Amino acid sequence: MPVTPDDTRLMDVQQGxxxxxxxxxVGAKATFDHLIPQAYGGIDAPANVVLAHxxxxxxxxxxxxxxGELDRFFSLRRGSRLGVWPPLHALREAVLRGAGEDAAWIAVAEAIARLR
Ligand SMILES: [Zn+2]
Structure with missing residues (x-):
């Protein structure tokens, strides 16, 4: 489920x-940024995308x-149909446990693998 024009409008409103x-x-010049990069298995869907220059x-x-970015994303998406991709929850849990960079990547990879 790629990002639709309606999703983009809703994201724009939510991000003010x-x-x-x-x-x-940012307005009409916004690009889609994938919180978990597509190069590492991040999906191209609203639940993993924000608008950015x-x-x-x-x-x-x-x-x-x-x-801090995860906190901001989770608060933007609270109660929103755009949702949060489950590996982002796994990443947040790892970060809150004090995981270092390697452990954070492993938590993300494991969460993505669980979806397959
Ligand atoms: Zn910017």
């Missing part, structure tokens, strides 16, 4: 027309979201 990363106004999207690159 602002970039997920820098909080600057192209430059912020590129700067984020292929890293995992930080604890």
């Amino acid at each position: 027309g602002r970039c997920f990363y820098c909080d600057g106004p 192209r430059r912020c999207n590129q700067r984020k690159g292929d890293r995992l979201p930080t604890a």
Whole structure:
């Protein structure tokens, strides 16, 4: 289920027309950033996507979201039909347990494997 135009409009409203990363106004120039990068199995669906400037999207690159970014994403999606992809829950639990970078990647990979 790729991101539809309706999903994009809803994300834009929920983010207040602002970039997920820098909080600057983004509007029609927004790009889709995948919180868990597609290169590592992240899905192309609203539950794993935020709106961001192209430059912020590129700067984020292929890293995992930080604890603060996860908190922000979870609060944006609370009660929203756009949802949260289960591996993001697994990542948040790992981060809250104090997992380092390697352990966080393993938690994500295991959560993705459980969905298959
Ligand atoms: Zn930005």
